[in-house]
Amino acid sequence: MSKLLSILESLDRRWIFLAMAISVAGPILYIGITGKTLPETPTPAARAVYKEIEALPPGTPVLLSFDFDPASGGELIPMATSLVHQCAARRLRMVFIALWPLGPQLIDETIKRVILADYPDLKEGVDYVNVGFQSGNEAVMKVMLTDFAKAFPITKNGIAVGDVVALQGIQRVLDFPLLITISAGYPGAKEWIQYVVSSSGGKIKMVTGCTGVQTSALYPYYPNQLSGLLGAIKGAAEYESLVNSSLAPNDTSAAIPAKYLEAQRRMGPQLGAHLLMIALIILGNIAYFAQRKSKVRATS
Amino acid sequence: MKPSKAWVIIVSVILLLVGIRMSIGQGMARAYVERVDQSVEVKANDKHGASTEKWTEWHSVAPKKFEAAQMADQSQTKIVFSLANTIGLWLAAFFTLAIFSFLYRDNPGYRLAEAVIIGVSAAYWGVVGFWDTLVPKLFGALTPTLVHDQVLPSLPAPSIGQVVAMYFALALGLMLLMRLAPKGGWISLWPIAFIIGVTAGLKIVSHVESDLVAQSVATFKPLVQPVVGAEGGWMLWPTIWASLKNILLVVGVLCCLTYFFFSVEHKGVAGRAARIGIMYLMITFGAAFGFTVMGRVALLAARIEFLFDDWLWLIDPAGKRIVEVATAAGSMLCWW
Numbered sequence A: 001m002s003k004l005l006s007i008l009e010s011l012d013r014r015w016i017f018l019a020m021a022i023s024v025a026g027p028i029l030y031i032g033i034t035g036k037t038l039p040e041t042p043t044p045a046a047r048a049v050y051k052e053i054e055a056l057p058p059g060t061p062v063l064l065s066f067d068f069d070p071a072s073g074g075e076l077i078p079m080a081t082s083l084v085h086q087c088a089a090r091r092l093r094m095v096f097i098a099l100w101p102l103g104p105q106l107i108d109e110t111i112k113r114v115i116l117a118d119y120p121d122l123k124e125g126v127d128y129v130n131v132g133f134q135s136g137n138e139a140v141m142k143v144m145l146t147d148f149a150k151a152f153p154i155t156k157n158g159i160a161v162g163d164v165v166a167l168q169g170i171q172r173v174l175d176f177p178l179l180i181t182i183s184a185g186y187p188g189a190k191e192w193i194q195y196v197v198s199s200s201g202g203k204i205k206m207v208t209g210c211t212g213v214q215t216s217a218l219y220p221y222y223p224n225q226l227s228g229l230l231g232a233i234k235g236a237a238e239y240e241s242l243v244n245s246s247l248a249p250n251d252t253s254a255a256i257p258a259k260y261l262e263a264q265r266r267m268g269p270q271l272g273a274h275l276l277m278i279a280l281i282i283l284g285n286i287a288y289f290a291q292r293k294s295k296v297r298a299t300s
Numbered sequence B: 001m002k003p004s005k006a007w008v009i010i011v012s013v014i015l016l017l018v019g020i021r022m023s024i025g026q027g028m029a030r031a032y033v034e035r036v037d038q039s040v041e042v043k044a045n046d047k048h049g050a051s052t053e054k055w056t057e058w059h060s061v062a063p064k065k066f067e068a069a070q071m072a073d074q075s076q077t078k079i080v081f082s083l084a085n086t087i088g089l090w091l092a093a094f095f096t097l098a099i100f101s102f103l104y105r106d107n108p109g110y111r112l113a114e115a116v117i118i119g120v121s122a123a124y125w126g127v128v129g130f131w132d133t134l135v136p137k138l139f140g141a142l143t144p145t146l147v148h149d150q151v152l153p154s155l156p157a158p159s160i161g162q163v164v165a166m167y168f169a170l171a172l173g174l175m176l177l178m179r180l181a182p183k184g185g186w187i188s189l190w191p192i193a194f195i196i197g198v199t200a201g202l203k204i205v206s207h208v209e210s211d212l213v214a215q216s217v218a219t220f221k222p223l224v225q226p227v228v229g230a231e232g233g234w235m236l237w238p239t240i241w242a243s244l245k246n247i248l249l250v251v252g253v254l255c256c257l258t259y260f261f262f263s264v265e266h267k268g269v270a271g272r273a274a275r276i277g278i279m280y281l282m283i284t285f286g287a288a289f290g291f292t293v294m295g296r297v298a299l300l301a302a303r304i305e306f307l308f309d310d311w312l313w314l315i316d317p318a319g320k321r322i323v324e325v326a327t328a329a330g331s332m333l334c335w336w
Helices: A002-009 A013-034 A044-054 A070-089 A103-118 A138-146 A189-197 A212-221 A232-247 A258-265 A267-299 B003-023 B063-072 B083-103 B108-142 B144-150 B160-180 B185-219 B236-259 B268-311 B325-335
Strands: A061-067 A093-098 A128-133 A178-183 A205-210 A228-231 B032-042 B051-061 B079-081
Touching: A002 A267, A013 A258, A013 A267, A013 B268, A044 A070, A044 A178, A044 A205, A044 A228, A044 A232, A061 A070, A061 A103, A070 A093, A070 A103, A070 A178, A070 A205, A070 A232, A070 A258, A070 B268, A093 A103, A103 A128, A138 A189, A138 B185, A178 A189, A189 A205, A189 A212, A189 B185, A205 A212, A205 A232, A212 A228, A212 A232, A212 B268, A228 A232, A232 A258, A232 A267, A232 B268, A258 A267, A267 B268, B032 B063, B063 B079, B083 B108, B083 B268, B108 B144, B108 B160, B160 B185, B185 B236, B236 B268
Parallel strands: A061 A093, A061 A178, A093 A128, A178 A205, A205 A228
Antiparallel strands: B032 B051, B032 B079
16 A cells, blocks of 8 residues: 555656546547447436427528637537537528637538538528628627627628528527527627627527536526537537437437537547546545555654 | 657657558558539629639548549549648648647657747738738728728628728727837827726626626525426425525525625634535536536547547548558557
């Protein structure tokens, strides 16, 4: 025991980094080769996101705000894929915007990955439109409350928003019954709640998918100001399994495309890393208390 | 061991492993593109007649598609190997490993990657600031004809109010730059005061509305929350569970508020409540830490997935390659 304690006390932290790398890489290799993923049980917050989208009749306009960049892609791209997948399957009218400068490129990639690949019947400008990025953070949200076209005068492709069929009937942000944000920080979900949802008097509902760092700050808003919440990769995996099972409920033998299993695949490394973290915390505490005990003995 | 020796060993091992991987199966890290010919009909207007504009786009495709096209026709040129994308792939792998190398020790590779990130980010923000803010907003209002004719033909003409507002914004912007001047730096305090005033005005209202009022309302919960069943009676366990949740919420809010109430000494009832408040705060910090760990591990997993899938071709979850990935990965693991 004393030998183990002395090893723990003098352990080079790089061994912990190596252990973490192995605990993450091992499951990735295993899942990548076998294709097996862990089962997911959706929590009420993830179910709420699914239900809010499912409750909208086909053709309803929804606003999807991509407020993130590739740095958070590991967590948020799987969410974006599943959210667009469900919206496209429901035949909702998708209006994509971004308050982060790299958002429009991520929107284009998601459109290519989901809509162009699996829903080729949906027409750009009619069933979906990428309005693009607008600088100004909260100011853009405030302007959208009164005049959508003033906040976003032209689409990413340079077309005046007044000429876009997908935006017909949209005068202001409150004309969207549902706002979906994928958020990595500022400006993001918190600002949408503060500047749009709270001012709307319940006219617009909002669901969000956010990074792990943001999740604990957004939970207080659920379920009153935030109708649904996908927290970190775990929320993404829960929602992904929900969407996959609902879109192919009777055909379990059909292979689900890998792009719709991205979040579930990443839960394997999560398991490995979390088990390691728990083991290290327990070991660290044992070492701490044992060290304290030996110091007390030495003093007495 | 000297740091230089350690680095020589690490880099040699990586190069050796990559070399072995390149010699197994179909190799690794190659990118392919597909040629897509595009065209658009341009309508006639008062300046030019109708025409057809044509251009070629190169879209990234999976290696499997290239192999299938080659099998069908060896001489095809529609899907080809892309040297530029392949170099990009190798650079992405190099920078990923260079950033990870900091976990072992600071080194020139890490510093190079860091400098590249800073440089690229600064340049990108400069370009975004110019094209997404200055051009459509400032120049679009001050020189609408020029912007309309040369850059954004669909940009609506600005109203008089917008033009006046933009002159005001331009003046404030120039005043802000006076901060850099050797004399007259005090002039920059005026636009800073304007920014602080506007931001405070915007934030106070929204915070009071969405955080103070709405969150306070959400805290007013009944301590006994009856859950009524289908027959109209109370369901015992759901009622207990719902009530317990509400009690925990109300107690947590009151105790945390007590902890931050420093006008009363934390003794007796106040002290015990503050102590419970500390426990709630610790649980909150623990949850926040747990979520942060989850987020960081997800990002690490995404990068390792990139290295294994796109670069080393060890795994193939998306079915991008014809090669038997399990064989390649197995061979690699066996060798290891």
